[in-house]
Amino acid sequence: MKYFKAIFSVAVTLALIWALQHRFELLSNLPLGNFLNPANGFWQNSESKHILVAEDLKIEGLQQPVTIRFDSNMIPHIFAKNNHDLYLAQGYITARDRLWQMDIQTRSASGRLSEVVGPKALEVDRYHRRMGMVYGAENTLKGMMKDPVMREVINAYTEGVNSYIRNLSPRDYPIEFKILDYAPEEWKPINCAFLLKLMSETLAGGSDEFLMTSTLKKFGAATVKDLFPDYPFREDPIIPVGTKWDFKPLPIPQPSKTFLAEQSDIKTIQKVEGIGSNNWVIAGSKTASGYPILANDPHLNLTLPSIWYQMQLEAPGVNVYGVTLPGAPCVVIGYNNKISWGVTNVDADVLDWYQIKFKDNTKNEYWYNNKWNKVTRRVEVINIRGEKPLYDTVLYTHHGPVVYENAGKKPADSYENIPVGTALRWIAHDESNEFKTFYLLNRGKNYDDYREALTYYTAPAQNFIFASADKDIAITPNGKLPLKFKDQGKFILDGTDPANDWHGWIPASQNPTAKNPAQGYLSSANQSSTDPSYPYYINWQFGPYERGKRINTRLAAMQKATVDSMRVLQTDNYSIFAQDVLAEMLKYIDPTKLDETQIQVLNILKSWNKRFDADEVGATIFNTWWLNFYTQTWQDQFGKLTDNNNLKWPSRDRTVQLLLKDPTSKWFNNTKTPVVETAGEVLSNSFAATVSQLMHKYGKPGNSKWQWGNVKETYINHLANIPGFGLGKFKAGGTGSTVNALVDGHGPSWRMVVQLGPNVKGYGIFPGGESGNPGSYFYDDMLKTWQDGKLNELLFMQSPNEQSNKIKSTLTLSAK
Amino acid sequence: MLFVIIFIATFCSGFLFTWWAAAIIAFVATIYAGRTAAQSFWSGFLAVAAVWGVHALLKSVPNDHILADRVAKMVHLPGWIWLLVITMLIGGIVGGMSALSGLLVKRAFTHV
Numbered sequence: 001m002k003y004f005k006a007i008f009s010v011a012v013t014l015a016l017i018w019a020l021q022h023r024f025e026l027l028s029n030l031p032l033g034n035f036l037n038p039a040n041g042f043w044q045n046s047e048s049k050h051i052l053v054a055e056d057l058k059i060e061g062l063q064q065p066v067t068i069r070f071d072s073n074m075i076p077h078i079f080a081k082n083n084h085d086l087y088l089a090q091g092y093i094t095a096r097d098r099l100w101q102m103d104i105q106t107r108s109a110s111g112r113l114s115e116v117v118g119p120k121a122l123e124v125d126r127y128h129r130r131m132g133m134v135y136g137a138e139n140t141l142k143g144m145m146k147d148p149v150m151r152e153v154i155n156a157y158t159e160g161v162n163s164y165i166r167n168l169s170p171r172d173y174p175i176e177f178k179i180l181d182y183a184p185e186e187w188k189p190i191n192c193a194f195l196l197k198l199m200s201e202t203l204a205g206g207s208d209e210f211l212m213t214s215t216l217k218k219f220g221a222a223t224v225k226d227l228f229p230d231y232p233f234r235e236d237p238i239i240p241v242g243t244k245w246d247f248k249p250l251p252i253p254q255p256s257k258t259f260l261a262e263q264s265d266i267k268t269i270q271k272v273e274g275i276g277s278n279n280w281v282i283a284g285s286k287t288a289s290g291y292p293i294l295a296n297d298p299h300l301n302l303t304l305p306s307i308w309y310q311m312q313l314e315a316p317g318v319n320v321y322g323v324t325l326p327g328a329p330c331v332v333i334g335y336n337n338k339i340s341w342g343v344t345n346v347d348a349d350v351l352d353w354y355q356i357k358f359k360d361n362t363k364n365e366y367w368y369n370n371k372w373n374k375v376t377r378r379v380e381v382i383n384i385r386g387e388k389p390l391y392d393t394v395l396y397t398h399h400g401p402v403v404y405e406n407a408g409k410k411p412a413d414s415y416e417n418i419p420v421g422t423a424l425r426w427i428a429h430d431e432s433n434e435f436k437t438f439y440l441l442n443r444g445k446n447y448d449d450y451r452e453a454l455t456y457y458t459a460p461a462q463n464f465i466f467a468s469a470d471k472d473i474a475i476t477p478n479g480k481l482p483l484k485f486k487d488q489g490k491f492i493l494d495g496t497d498p499a500n501d502w503h504g505w506i507p508a509s510q511n512p513t514a515k516n517p518a519q520g521y522l523s524s525a526n527q528s529s530t531d532p533s534y535p536y537y538i539n540w541q542f543g544p545y546e547r548g549k550r551i552n553t554r555l556a557a558m559q560k561a562t563v564d565s566m567r568v569l570q571t572d573n574y575s576i577f578a579q580d581v582l583a584e585m586l587k588y589i590d591p592t593k594l595d596e597t598q599i600q601v602l603n604i605l606k607s608w609n610k611r612f613d614a615d616e617v618g619a620t621i622f623n624t625w626w627l628n629f630y631t632q633t634w635q636d637q638f639g640k641l642t643d644n645n646n647l648k649w650p651s652r653d654r655t656v657q658l659l660l661k662d663p664t665s666k667w668f669n670n671t672k673t674p675v676v677e678t679a680g681e682v683l684s685n686s687f688a689a690t691v692s693q694l695m696h697k698y699g700k701p702g703n704s705k706w707q708w709g710n711v712k713e714t715y716i717n718h719l720a721n722i723p724g725f726g727l728g729k730f731k732a733g734g735t736g737s738t739v740n741a742l743v744d745g746h747g748p749s750w751r752m753v754v755q756l757g758p759n760v761k762g763y764g765i766f767p768g769g770e771s772g773n774p775g776s777y778f779y780d781d782m783l784k785t786w787q788d789g790k791l792n793e794l795l796f797m798q799s800p801n802e803q804s805n806k807i808k809s810t811l812t813l814s815a816k
Numbered sequence: 817m818l819f820v821i822i823f824i825a826t827f828c829s830g831f832l833f834t835w836w837a838a839a840i841i842a843f844v845a846t847i848y849a850g851r852t853a854a855q856s857f858w859s860g861f862l863a864v865a866a867v868w869g870v871h872a873l874l875k876s877v878p879n880d881h882i883l884a885d886r887v888a889k890m891v892h893l894p895g896w897i898w899l900l901v902i903t904m905l906i907g908g909i910v911g912g913m914s915a916l917s918g919l920l921v922k923r924a925f926t927h928v
Contacts, residue, residue, distance in 0.1 A: 003924050009921075013917045034835070038874075046883040175887075179890075724890040
């Protein structure tokens with residue numbers, strides 16, 4: 001009996017320990033004992049508020065000692081004695097603060113999420129593999145490694161990250177590793193390339209070709225030409241109108257026969273507004289200091305940890321401050337003593353679909369250039385936690401991967417914008433060396449250095465804005481832009497005809513550019529790169545013009561501008577869109593036909609200042625009314641937006657044009673009613689619908705629940721949506737079409753203003769903090785300043801020994 | 817006596833070893849100093865629970881419980897105190913069961 005008791009008790013104890021080490025779906029999927037115990041569980045991630053003033057660490061791989069000084073926001077200022085040590089330290093320090101973010105982002109890009117979260121991530125992984133993200137990253141890695149300078153940079157960065165990882169014991173793992181119960185793995189140079197693919201996916205990975213093709217099939221070429229014009233009704237292009245093209249263009253390719261046939265034949269993930277950015281620069285002639293001021297605020301997904309990581313990097317030949325992407329070397333947006341630069345997305349059409357004609361069901365050959373060509377196969381091995389690996393074979397043509405070769409391969413209810421049986425030609429698949437651009441900009445001294453740096457940039461194409469202490473200002477919509485015939489890629493292309501292939505590249509020197517214009521400023525807000533006089537085709541649609549228009553109007557009016565003028569403009573909530581249409585919309589409302597509540601709402605709207613400030617009720621009414629008007633105009637013919645009928649709705653710009661210029665257009669007639677409606681009826685109906693909708697949701701008009709900041713969803717969540725680790729929903733102004741483009745979970749992910757001159761002054765803020773650890777005081781310490789629309793003065797040190805009361809601690813790294 | 821041995825050894829091991837070192841300590845210590853089942857279980861339970869509570873607080877107090885509060889939200893608990901209580905309970909049960917096992921194994925091989 002006593003033996004039995006002993007064995008039983010030991011068995012129960014061992015089972016208990018085993019259970020506490022493993023994950024169970026019932027218990028939030030946490031390994032409870034592993035996670036909760038204070039020896040190496042989550043309690044270890046609680047960081048003390050007491051900061052070590054001085055710390056010495058020995059790490060592998062360094063050639064000489066590196067000094068890192070941390071300021072009051074824990075932003076590292078790295079001082080190294082050579083390039084190798086500089087980038088090694090950048091990798092080490094970034095990993096110290098953001099290791100899990102680096103891991104999960106590269107896992108996502110490379111289709112390896114299932115390895116840590118199990119089968120629920122399988123379709124996302126498959127999609128990334130089938131889009132050729134891994135194939136593209138391999139090509140980019142080749143490009144980077146061919147360049148001896150960048151090879152050293154990438155390898156040193158990788159070494160730095162790994163120096164950090166190798167010294168970790170399980171108790172030191174970032175908390176997300178403990179929650180998801182896996183261990184960090186070694187960093188690889190290709191991971192740096194994966195980050196570029198991720199950026200390309202966010203900024204140049206969308207496509208309307210499938211929707212446009214179905215729309216063309218349903219409505220015919222004439223209607224599509226009318227409703228989806230190649231240049232907007234209202235525009236204020238990035239390159240000022242009238243800028244001379246100072247080059248002899250290459251011959252423009254001819255449209256293919258199939259394309260022409262499609263255009264004359266009357267029978268074949270829509271993009272989100274708000275993922276865009278602003279940047280601008282104002283010349284010394286218009287500033288108080290006499291030197292240019294540059295501003296940039298990239299609009300991206302807002303998460304904790306933040307997408308950006310601030311840093312200063314100093315070594316012989318370089319001293320630069322700005323934001324970096326965790327997992328990639330160099331500063332991406334920033335300034336040095338001589339120059340400053342920033343970026344916004346170009347929206348160039350660098351992603352096209354080609355209909356593939358396979359010989360038979362074996363799909364071994366496809367028809368192209370009047371002969372059968374061999375398909376190559378690439379096997380993607382997706383490892384899945386708790387299950388057997390999945391072997392997924394992707395077919396590759398000379399265009400690129402066939403993303404879903406038949407409907408059976410495509411998951412239901414997702415990736416609607418991917419046409420079945422088509423091959424993907426995407427700039428992100430090409431060999432490239434983008435980090436070289438940033439490497440050179442970090443060291444740039446003048447305009448010529450800026451132009452030289454841009455020639456290395458491939459994707460995602462960006463509007464690079466520039467200012468120098470020499471008082472030059474410039475902007476260049478820049479990237480490797482395919483040479484295409486007009487509208488090539490507006491619809492799905494016939495993959496059998498070589499005339500539909502990309503016809504080479506626009507020479508880098510002929511990318512649109514402007515330098516020191518007479519107007520004294522330059523800007524971009526994702527709108528059209530140029531006016532229609534530019535000889536090459538870049539895309540048929542760009543971001544709507546309103547943000548750009550507002551920025552240009554304000555910059556044109558400015559004299560003796562200061563950093564604060566720029567800060568105020570970055571947080572500007574004034575709506576050019578309301579300015580353009582509200583008066584016209586109100587014209588059609590007859591107050592004699594309204595009830596008391598409707599009149600009350602109408603009066604609020606009439607006295608509205610056209611600002612999307614957080615406490616404006618007029619903004620809520622206007623926004624809801626427009627959406628109802630827009631929906632009532634198009635829904636009868638184009639089906640509900642949520643219908644998944646693969647039709648593209650005409651743009652806001654085209655709708656505004658119809659309202660202002662053609663209010664009796666047939667498009668305003670609701671085909672489902674016997675009477676013939678014009679814009680006036682649609683506006684009256686949608687106004688009534690708006691009032692009852694808002695009353696129903698928020699109660700009596702004027703009530704604080706009607707305020708824009710309460711109605712609009714604005715939130716910052718944790719990168720993996722872990723409850724408690726994000727900021728959640730908060731009240732804020734702005735909308736997609738105002739300069740302050742803050743909406744849902746995206747918006748100004750970094751606001752920077754740089755005053756050039758003999759002593760450069762930088763200001764900046766991002767919503768979050770330097771640390772990726774939710775248990776750190778520096779996880780979200782900058783949030784409040786960002787929410788208040790303020791900027792921090794940035795500490796740009798000239799030497800490691802510079803005295804400043806902002807310096808809180810010093811870390812010395814030396815070789816092990 | 818048993819409580820003190822387990823408490824001190826577990827406290828020190830927490831800085832060096834993984835969490836289930838506490839189980840081995842409680843087991844071995846009871847073989848040495850365990851007398852009755854109740855005395856063994858409760859010494860193991862209270863000693864390990866206390867050590868885990870102290871260790872957790874050593875990390876969490878200088879952090880103003882920022883992280884513990886976030887984690888409490890993650891698992892839908894009202895506050896960090898609850899996490900501390902659950903942590904101590906888990907440590908306690910492991911400590912108590914290991915100590916009891918130590919005593920029962922000792923009894924199986926000796927005539928105590």
